[in-house]
Amino acid sequence: MRQLFIPTKRTGILLLSLLFGGFVLNFIMQAASLDMNVTSVFNWISEHAWLYVFGGVFFFCVLLLFASLLPNVYTGAVIAFLVCVLLGIADYKKLSTTGEPLFPWDLMQLKNAQEMSRITKGMISPLAIVISVLIIIGLIYLILKLPKIRISLPLRGIFIAVSLILTFLFVQMLTTQHKIIKKIQYQPVYWNQKVNYANNGLLFAFTGNLRQNLMEKPEGYSKSAIEEIAKKYAALPDPAATKSPAEQPNIVFMMDEAFFDPTRLTGIKLSEDPLSFIHEKEKSSPGGFLLSPEFGGNTANVEFEALTGMSMYFLNGGSIPYQQRIVKMSSLPSIASILKDRGYQALALHPFDKTFYNRNQVYPIMGFDRFTGEKDMKQIERMSPDAYVSDMSAVKEVLKELKESEKPTFLHLVTMQNHFPFTKGVNGPNTVTAEGVDAQYKNELETYVQDTKLTDQALAYLSEELKSLKRPTIVVFWGDHLPALSGGIYTKAGWDTNPRLKHETKLLYMANFDIGKDPLGTVSPAFLGPSVFQLTGQDLPTYYKLLAKVKEEIPGLSKNVLVNESGVLPKLTEQQQALLNDYRLVVYDILAGQNYSKSLMF
Known part of the structure; x- marks a missing residue:
């Protein structure tokens, strides 16, 4: 035995x-x-x-x-x-x-x-x-x-x-x-x-x-601290609005996969401007750059910032709130829930699998009424059988929703056309050539540039179609992060040591009513909500007044780099640090604390 x-x-x-x-x-x-x-x-x-x-x-x-x-x-x-x-x-x-x-x-x-x-x-x-x-x-x-x-x-x-x-x-x-x-x-x-x-x-x-938690408990967190913050920012006046439309406007967020301006790559000469419409449009509409918290991936974190106004700056490195925290919550305030309380319907559209990053579970928690995925779309256009759904097809789906709706609509679109890999011919023949790029990267870069040209054409179509919509409509377009191109492309452009360039994507506002043409500079996605409310003449909830105040001081807030109107911010002043401390307390309260903010700031 x-x-x-x-x-x-x-x-x-x-x-x-x-x-x-x-x-x-x-x-x-x-x-x-x-x-x-x-x-x-x-x-x-x-x-x-x-x-x-x-x-x-x-x-x-x-x-x-x-x-x-x-x-x-x-x-x-x-x-x-x-x-x-x-x-x-x-x-x-x-x-x-x-x-x-x-x-x-x-x-x-x-x-x-x-x-x-x-x-x-x-x-x-x-x-x-x-x-x-x-x-x-x-x-x-x-x-x-x-x-x-x-x-x-x-x-x-x-x-x-x-x-x-x-x-x-x-x-x-x-x-x-x-x-x-x-x-x-x-x-x-x-x-x-x-x-x-x-x-x-x-x-x-x-x-x-x-x-690992999403973020550590900030010093001084308490109910009285949140009440004091709410009182402080509620007393601030709404920022002066531009000419507001006569009725509640549609608001469209168009977050474009891996989209940035390739003409910024130093030392590379393109045979034509692939973003001819965008470059021309930003002369008459607000345009600038979005300071993405990510590079090459983690799309969900960029939309998390844009939808909730909560900056990834405060979260521990590597965090993905959708998967780690939000999926376990019963509700989370967002621009969708704020607008729903004002009579809007809130729609989400993503021409891919709905379960990625648990979006099918997260979106209802954030207040969306309906989520349309690739399998729900009636008509889908691709440039080839192996391609992702084109941006043009996604734009047409957006227009269809807006035309059929009788209520003011907030629609959040996350595209897929420009996703890695950048395989030559998948989105049609490359019509733009690139000089000054190493031979081993030439097809890859030209394919990506071709993809951005297709996006530019889709935006031109959207801009023209906005004129036919009866309801005032504003579109906020931005790229979620730079593409995961071969590192040698960025190295040759001298971007390896410049975190700002490696995190700046294109940002453009378009509307069928007057929103001015003031340049936007470099802005973090967390501050898009207050900006849109200001452009559409809507009152800002107390939480958005806090975000607007942070945006005044540090419009580009990221772990990688801090940016203000003068450029890269080397260090924070005491006033700016105090402002971020308030912001940090509120973000913690909503995500990991007792959520006192819900009744005080929204």
């Missing part, structure tokens, strides 16, 4: 192999966070030896668990190893395209695996796919040829129990910041996740993020 619990010599060799595999796996995972630089990994290990040891033991437990669960010990270990390597590759690819590492909440997108495969098509080279297939075939061959190791059922049970207990204790110590974790030099850096992953390693940073 006792022999059932005693491992054989082969089992001992297996355990040593799995332990070695755990340390190899930890090495690979750390390499993913350090741009696959082997030298950097060895330097990291020399400085964080205990993190490497603990990580190696953790992965040993994972490999042992899977090896014990399946009848063939090799199969379980290989499956676990490959899954972990895939996570490492995902981290590396995300870092190289968006500048951000892999977060636990990113895994929520696995439910959209089919759509994700379409979005990421082109990110992995055919050679890498072939090599991966050959490796998998080789592993299967080895599994079949290696000598069978028989582990008794009781011993398997012991291995499973030990693995689960050690794994649980590791996660528990990490998420509760146990003193042992602190002694091994794990120091979370939630405000800078790239540094967090580089310093602590993919395993520790990823697991530590399981306990």
